[in-house]
Amino acid sequence: MAGQSKLSELFIKCKSENRAALIGYLPAGFPNQSDSIKIIKAMIEGGVDAVEIGFPYSDPVMDGPVIQEAAEVARNNGITMAKTLEIVKEISGTGVPTLLMTYWNPIEKYGPAKFAHDFSDSGMEGVITPDLPIEEAGVWLATAKENSIHSIFVVAPSTGDGRLKDVTSNCSGFIYAASSMGVTGTQTNVANTASILVERVRNVSGTPVAVGLGVSNRAQASEVAKFADGVIVGSAFVKAVLQNPSDPATAVRKVAEELALGVRER
Amino acid sequence: MLTDQDIAGKFGQFGGRFVPEALIGALDELERTHNEAMSDPVFLSELAHLNATYVGRPSILTDAKNFSKHCGGAQILLKREDLNHTGSHKINNVIGQALLTKRMGKKRVIAETGAGQHGVATATAAALMGFECVVYMGEEDVRRQSLNVARMKLLGAQVVPVTSGSRTLKDAINEAMRDWVTNVADTHYLLGTVAGPHPFPTIVRDFHSVIGNEAREQVLALNGKLPDAVLACIGGGSNAIGIFNRFIGDAGVRLIGLEAGGDGIETGRHASTISGGTVGVLHGTRTYVLQDENGQTVESHSISAGLDYPGVGPEHAHLHDLGRAEYRSVTDAQAMEAFALLSREEGIIPAIETAHALYGAMVLGKELGPDATILINLSGRGDKDVQTAATWFGIEL
Structure with a gap:
């Protein structure tokens, strides 16, 4: 079932086109409910192949200042799980593979089974859980499988070889490779550490690998596209919204257009 | 076990x-x-x-005979972690x-x-x-x-x-x-x-267990028997687990943690995670958490910065569910009352955090009566709180 998801089809298609997939992240309800949907749609129009919607959480330890600020804006404007569900439904309705990125506690509070059922019903195909190590993921893995939801875990440069095998064997859809040691939005020379990690992942898994953390422009997207199956961009989109309050949708579309060129320059 | x-x-x-x-x-x-x-x-x-040679251990045990009057006459023994180097446990x-x-x-x-x-x-x-x-x-x-x-x-x-x-x-x-x-x-x-x-949670408990290890021996040496209850304030719960740990196996010894009640649990402005929270995940551990229906952490409130935390150590959550330890809530005003009393009666200015445990003893002592012995972890000294206390009591600086 998971093999027939739009997400899996996307990676097959990108491979045949000899390019990487562009995965764009924006927080749900940022800056507010209705604009959030418009802005995510603009990101898709600009050329994003898959959307990762973040659930804004009060204690986002994996996020740098840019996404923290966005999460705070969205929370102040009343984002809830119920409203996130509406956004997921609206975005997945466009036909683009739609994923949710959330810290674990909101799922636990919602109830993993109900969460999987409700969000899967709305068209969500996968969940990225940045603070759920596989040791704590037993319940979630079983629930996700039952609902044909891809479980996407993060691997880091510090993940040892033995562990890399364990984590990646529990991933479906794709494997999220953190480009560097750090939080989202960190500006570093991503390509070096990321290419080493992606190569290590390829030695133990045949699942597509997407690289995230610190990719913000066309040149970086192109660098990463040379060795990865997917390029994940978040903070650059959030920044575009924060810096262009009068017309955030246009700004986001432009960023997406640039990045879409990048992932095709292998 | x-x-x-x-x-x-x-x-x-x-x-x-x-x-x-x-x-x-x-x-x-x-x-x-x-x-x-x-x-x-x-x-x-x-x-x-x-x-x-550096921390100043073992810390002493003080029999607080004057403060005892405010605790129903129960014997009040203070484990003086306030006398450690840097002023706390x-x-x-x-x-x-x-x-x-x-x-x-x-x-x-x-x-x-x-x-x-x-x-x-x-x-x-x-x-x-x-x-x-x-x-x-x-x-x-x-x-x-x-x-x-x-x-x-x-x-x-x-x-x-x-x-x-x-x-x-x-x-x-x-x-x-x-x-x-x-x-x-x-x-x-x-x-x-x-x-x-x-x-x-295990490392921090292990290094603080010295508190209870010493205190248990000191109480036995003084009284020839174990205390009836051991009290400590709880934010994350390090000083409490430190003094509780050695007594967990002593079934007759009550272990009581005093959480920060802020303006009162009923007001929603508090930091009483066990008394007023629900099970969730915060800062890497599953425990009791102050959270809303979306799993967002709710801000805690307490006059005491050290207890102003919307989570609690997982071992306390477990001790609570087992019924081995009890957790009670003490408001800002109650803690400040105990803060003033200990200062005036014993010449010891406690940390405001610690004052929550002292108020807990005032209540428990009245419940248990004059034959009881209550051991309190006097976890820190109050020098850092002088400004807050002066404002609270209207003392001009």
């Missing part, structure tokens, strides 16, 4: 490790280092030596983890702090052992604990005010975690309470 844990870092349904993948390697290394160290006689003797854990840091070959330590006591203790150990030290502290706490900020700076630490979220301890922990994720290769996160991901 009661706390059937350690192997998987679980305390019943609580505890565990909910952290970014980037930290797993460091937590594994820390767990390994701690396990080896605790069975290494050289490590243990170095720790004992520092405790005796926090140094016990810090010295232990600093030695672990050395053992791991790391040169930089980071810490979170609420009241500033853990930050001061960490800055102290860093000065002693030559580590670079960065302390994250909520902007709100920087304001209300300015004396401790100055102390940390004098000790050579960099204090980073945290301006995100509620600007208190919770957000300082988030910021320290972000630093750790980024700099984990050369940095140890010297976590200051029995919360956080495994192995921290």
